Amino acid sequence: MTPIYKKGGASMNNVMAIINNALDESFLDKLTGHRSLASVPFGARYRLIDFPLSNLVNSGITNVGLLLQTKYRSLMDHIGFGKAWDLDRKRNGLFILPPAHIYQANRAYKGDLQNFASNIDYIKRSTQEYVIIDSPNVVANIDYRDAFKYHLENENDITIIYRELNVFRRDTTYTVINTDDNDRIIDMKVNPKKNYYKKISMQKYIMKKDLLLDIIDDCISKGEWDFIKNAIIGNLDNLKIYGYPFHSYAAVINSINGYYKSNLELLKPTVWQDLFLKNGPIYTKPKDEAPTAYKNGVNAKNILTANGCLIKGEVKNSVLFRGVKIHPGATIKNSIIMQKSVIGANAYLENVILDKGVQITADKSLKGDTNLPMIISKNTIV
Amino acid sequence: MPKEEMIAMLLAGGKGTRLGVLTRNIAKPAVPFGAEYRLIDFPLSNCSNSGITTVGVLTQYKPLILNSYIGSGSSWDLDRHNGGVTVLPPYVKEGGGSWYKGTADAIYQNIEFIDIHDPEYVLVLSGDHIYKMDYSEMLNYHKNKNADVTIGVLEVPWEETHRFGIMNTNQDQKIIEFQEKPKNAKNNLASMGIYIFNWEYLKKYLKAEAEANDDSAGDFGHDIIPQMMADQLNFYAFTFKDYWKDVGTVESYWQAHMDLLGENPELDLQDRNWIIYSVNPNRPPQYLSEDAVVDNSMINKGTQIMGTVKNSVLFFGVKVARNAVVENSVILPNTRISSGAKIKNSIVGRNVIIEKDSQIGIENEDQDLKITVIGDDEVIPEASNIKAGMVVG
Numbered sequence: 001m002t003p004i005y006k007k008g009g010a011s012m013n014n015v016m017a018i019i020n021n022a023l024d025e026s027f028l029d030k031l032t033g034h035r036s037l038a039s040v041p042f043g044a045r046y047r048l049i050d051f052p053l054s055n056l057v058n059s060g061i062t063n064v065g066l067l068l069q070t071k072y073r074s075l076m077d078h079i080g081f082g083k084a085w086d087l088d089r090k091r092n093g094l095f096i097l098p099p100a101h102i103y104q105a106n107r108a109y110k111g112d113l114q115n116f117a118s119n120i121d122y123i124k125r126s127t128q129e130y131v132i133i134d135s136p137n138v139v140a141n142i143d144y145r146d147a148f149k150y151h152l153e154n155e156n157d158i159t160i161i162y163r164e165l166n167v168f169r170r171d172t173t174y175t176v177i178n179t180d181d182n183d184r185i186i187d188m189k190v191n192p193k194k195n196y197y198k199k200i201s202m203q204k205y206i207m208k209k210d211l212l213l214d215i216i217d218d219c220i221s222k223g224e225w226d227f228i229k230n231a232i233i234g235n236l237d238n239l240k241i242y243g244y245p246f247h248s249y250a251a252v253i254n255s256i257n258g259y260y261k262s263n264l265e266l267l268k269p270t271v272w273q274d275l276f277l278k279n280g281p282i283y284t285k286p287k288d289e290a291p292t293a294y295k296n297g298v299n300a301k302n303i304l305t306a307n308g309c310l311i312k313g314e315v316k317n318s319v320l321f322r323g324v325k326i327h328p329g330a331t332i333k334n335s336i337i338m339q340k341s342v343i344g345a346n347a348y349l350e351n352v353i354l355d356k357g358v359q360i361t362a363d364k365s366l367k368g369d370t371n372l373p374m375i376i377s378k379n380t381i382v
Numbered sequence: 383m384p385k386e387e388m389i390a391m392l393l394a395g396g397k398g399t400r401l402g403v404l405t406r407n408i409a410k411p412a413v414p415f416g417a418e419y420r421l422i423d424f425p426l427s428n429c430s431n432s433g434i435t436t437v438g439v440l441t442q443y444k445p446l447i448l449n450s451y452i453g454s455g456s457s458w459d460l461d462r463h464n465g466g467v468t469v470l471p472p473y474v475k476e477g478g479g480s481w482y483k484g485t486a487d488a489i490y491q492n493i494e495f496i497d498i499h500d501p502e503y504v505l506v507l508s509g510d511h512i513y514k515m516d517y518s519e520m521l522n523y524h525k526n527k528n529a530d531v532t533i534g535v536l537e538v539p540w541e542e543t544h545r546f547g548i549m550n551t552n553q554d555q556k557i558i559e560f561q562e563k564p565k566n567a568k569n570n571l572a573s574m575g576i577y578i579f580n581w582e583y584l585k586k587y588l589k590a591e592a593e594a595n596d597d598s599a600g601d602f603g604h605d606i607i608p609q610m611m612a613d614q615l616n617f618y619a620f621t622f623k624d625y626w627k628d629v630g631t632v633e634s635y636w637q638a639h640m641d642l643l644g645e646n647p648e649l650d651l652q653d654r655n656w657i658i659y660s661v662n663p664n665r666p667p668q669y670l671s672e673d674a675v676v677d678n679s680m681i682n683k684g685t686q687i688m689g690t691v692k693n694s695v696l697f698f699g700v701k702v703a704r705n706a707v708v709e710n711s712v713i714l715p716n717t718r719i720s721s722g723a724k725i726k727n728s729i730v731g732r733n734v735i736i737e738k739d740s741q742i743g744i745e746n747e748d749q750d751l752k753i754t755v756i757g758d759d760e761v762i763p764e765a766s767n768i769k770a771g772m773v774v775g
Contacts, residue, residue: 044667045683084664269671276666286662290651291417291682291695296644303674307418308652309681321669323654 003060004280009145010058010152016128016209019052020227021136022069022099022112026219027255030377031355032071036137039075040259041356043266044319045306047078048253050284051141052134052204057085058280059144063092063126067115069099084283095122095333101360106313111225116216118225123213133227134204139262140250141279141320142204148242151206157239158211158232160185161204163250167242170371173254174200175228183243188233191254199243202250205232211239248272254358260353263319263336289322297328325360334370384464385500388521388578390427390498391492393485395442402630403757403775404731406528412448412592413629414643414714414732416651417682417695419660420451421629423458424514425507426467432457432517434501436440436465439509440488442481445471446523453662458659470495488570490588491496508575512638512649514656515576520620524578530615531583531607536622546572547603549619550655553744557617557655559629571619577602581616589717602708625649627734636753638693639712644672650729665698673704687721693710711743714758727751727770731758737763 003012004079022116025037032040039051047107056064064087066079081087082094097119101109111360115149116123123131132144142161151159162177173191177199180186189196205240215231224230235241249271276282289308294300299314308323321339329346336353343349344362351368355378360366366382368374376382398410405413411422422439428765429437441448443659446471454466470492472481482488489496489506494681495506495577498512503524505517513536535549543564549571550559556692561567598605611617624650629635641648651658665684670676684698689706699716702708706723714732719725722739737740738760743754754768757775768774 241522267669269669272666273671281664282666285666288657288659288662290658291680292668293643293652294676294679294681296678298677300670300676301674303670304667305670306667310652323652 004143006143006145009060009143010149012145012148014063014128015061015125015130015132015144015148015206016063017056017061017124017132017134018065018067018097018116019049019056019134019136020067020112020115020203021049021072021075022067022115022195023135028253028259029256029351030375031256031259034071034378035074036069036071036136037253039072039078040253041321042253042259042263044141044304044321046141046282047075047189049075049079049136050115050282052137053079053085053087054280054282055140055142055144055158056086056134057283059142059148061144062087062089062372063095063128065095065097065122065126066117067097067099067118069112072098075345078285079284097122099175108210113216113219113225113231116212116227116300117220119381120213122217123209124160126209129209131207131209133205133207133212137253138200138202138204138250139253139275140246141248141275141282142202142246142250143279144204144206147204147246148206150242154242155240156242157207158235158241159203159206159244160200160232160241160247161202161206162243163202163246164199168195169255169258169261171214172258174254175185175203176254177201177243179243183245185241185243187237188236190228190233197244198251201228203228203247247280256353256373256375257371260268260336264317266304266319267317273305287322290325296349314347320357330360336373355380358382385463385502386436387497387501387732388434388503388505388517389436389438389465389496389501389644390429390505390507390517391489391496392422392429392437392439392507392509393488393575394439394448395445395482395488396508397443397509398630401629401635402632404509404632404635404729404771404773405444405757406757407444409443409445409477412451413696415512415629416639417524417680417697418651418662419658422448422451422509423658423660425509426452426455426458426460426511426529427656428515428517429507430659431656432515433465434503434505434517435460435462438470438492439467440482440492441469441471442488445469453661457661468495469643482600484599484601484605486588486591486602486606487598489584490592490600493585493588496581496585502579504579504584506575506577506579508752510630511574511626511628512656513574513622514624514649514653514658515622515626516656517576517578520576520578523620524618527555527614527618529618530580531533531610532618532620533592534574534576534622535571536574536626537570538572540567540570543567543570543572548572549612555621557611557619559609560607560617563754571621574622582678583610604707622743626754632729632753632755636712636727640693640710642695643681643693661718663698666742671704689721726754728754728756730756731760732775733759734762735760735763736762737766740768741766742768743770743772 025032089096098116176197178187292309306322313326323340327345341358349364357379394411398405454461526625552697671688682698689702703721725742728743752771
């Protein structure tokens with residue numbers, strides 16, 4: 001992608017990125033039963049990975065590595081050669097970094113630094129001087145050039161992008177940070193039960209590539225294998241680690257409740273505009289679905305819809321992914337309906353998340369709770 | 383390059399004069415259609431779905447948007463090492479150059495291109511018809527009949543035969559006579575402008591026509607086909623039974639959009655077995671607000687609907703503000719309709735701004751249906767009244 005022009009924006013020619021998919025994803029329960037966190041559908045037509053990946057290319061980064069851990073078939077299918085992000089290049093482009101260590105069958109998995117170590121050659125061989133370590137589960141539209149400029153001007157060793165939250169979601173934990181008046185990070189805790197600080201890490205780290213290589217070497221040599229806890233928190237005292245505040249919309253997907261609420265939150269025009277109309281566009285794999293058809297007698301209000309849907313019933317306060325069919329007399333409220341699900345005539349759904357290809361037969365009624373939506377697994381027939 | 387069985391030559395140079403302001407800046411095949419597509423997506427997708435991987439696109443009138451739209455052909459899976467899509471504008475040769483005088487002349491001037499691919503058969507298509515057709519079935523038919531030329535035809539109502547080129551056939555579907563726009567038609571099979579030729583014969587006739595007659599219009603219907611008929615070549619008619627529409631006029635363009643609506647539209651664009659591909663601009667999902675009222679409409683991504691939309695087709699990026707009403711209309715990409723505006727039986731071009739409380743196509747002196755057209759990039763000032771049947775732009 002040609003980077004979105006930004007007057008006075010820092011040049012990113014010297015920056016590469018690694019998206020760390022070796023994260024704990026069990027909190028999304030059934031939604032990550034057969035796919036990785038990165039490929040969880042989000043926002044009617046996207047997968048979570050689309051947000052960091054689009055942000056990176058819109059900022060002018062052309063060398064992106066994807067660290068993989070488990071269940072990455074659907075992610076590979078989605079990303080392909082990176083064409084949708086213009087990352088199918090002769091020079092640089094998209095690099096798939098598989099978990100080579102899994103072939104050491106009799107040794108237990110130690111942590112995500114193992115994924116970095118397995119692919120150390122890629123990191124060494126890349127010609128860029130700086131690296132952004134990114135996460136797949138943060139939904140935002142960020143221009144990294146601002147943070148990178150700050151990183152250079154303030155001569156930081158590591159810059160961490162953070163956002164201040166006034167309200168924490170129920171059942172959701174975050175990596176929280178505390179800063180001094182100059183935004184130097186003085187404390188950082190991973191998923192504490194108690195809410196110590198209001199600033200949450202957006203899991204985006206900027207540093208020199210050589211520093212990353214040194215830290216990886218240092219940690220592993222001491223038997224430490226966790227990127228955040230060891231490589232970052234372990235160095236808060238020795239390195240100049242500063243925070244860069246992000247003020248626009250951002251959602252860290254860290255729980256089912258958060259996933260559900262963040263999807264429905266997109267229905268607020270301010271959130272919708274922040275995410276889709278600011279900075280650059282969010283790219284995704286094109287599917288060439290036909291436009292959505294609303295038939296006679298539909299009642300559709302406050303919804304976000306992808307293409308290829310056929311809507312004949314009533315839908316309110318919901319997010320519909322591609323190719324969803326809603327038969328006459330069906331009612332859907334406060335729900336997330338993923339690709340190619342079919343809702344039978346006169347069915348009733350409220351506070352429900354349907355994974356891909358779910359069929360709800362006629363007259364069925366399903367209701368979850370506002371804070372605990374009912375999740376129906378992929379391809380289930382109800 | 384390896385020999386190919388059949389390549390397609392797509393005639394995309396037409397101006398589409400009868401579409402008026404809709405083709406002011408673009409060739410007719412680049413005219414937007416069906417909320418998402420351009421007309422040329424239909425023949426290109428048909429080629430791709432039929433397994434035809436070499437397509438020459440003959441351009442002439444205002445080709446800029448069409449050229450950039452086609453690009454590498456990757457949108458239709460037609461970016462190939464051998465063949466793929468090649469845009470073929472007129473060019474200068476040793477003896478000078480000239481514009482394409484007609485449909486056959488366009489093919490004649492590109493004999494060199496076709497010979498590179500060395501096909502057995504050449505499929506000639508128009509870039510401005512709406513239909514889904516498997517050309518491989520037509521080729522099988524052509525081979526089974528041992529035909530020299532096969533023409534795609536469809537049955538039209540008898541009272542409309544005077545508008546078409548009519549094929550008179552025998553019981554075996556062999557064409558025995560060709561009547562161009564006849565007053566008294568003997569048959570109701572109309573040419574769809576789709577031909578399969580044995581390349582060897584076509585090349586011979588194209589060369590003969592060009593050499594014999596400098597003033598020739600170089601047209602298939604007027605020059606080449608009558609000559610081939612006179613020479614008793616084997617002509618067969620391949621009857622097409624599905625939806626086909628020539629969107630040559632403002633009325634038929636509007637009607638073809640209305641045909642997409644209703645319970646069971648004849649042309650099913652959502653059929654995943656015959657996908658109509660497009661350049662598919664990346665846009666956010668469509669948003670319907672709390673106040674939106676949507677009924678019997680086809681709406682593309684990137685739209686924001688806060689008002690009322692009924693029996694209409696909305697392209698990507700269209701914004702309908704609160705208390706605006708759009709009925710029986712076609713709204714082209716990125717057009718903004720402000721609050722209180724009312725639009726009925728209209729075609730509104732791209733990037734149009736309709737300001738508050740304007741009325742478009744509402745006031746109608748008699749009860750006849752009259753289509754109102756607003757051209758691209760127009761700004762309709764606050765509280766304007768554009769009467770039914772008017773054209774702005």
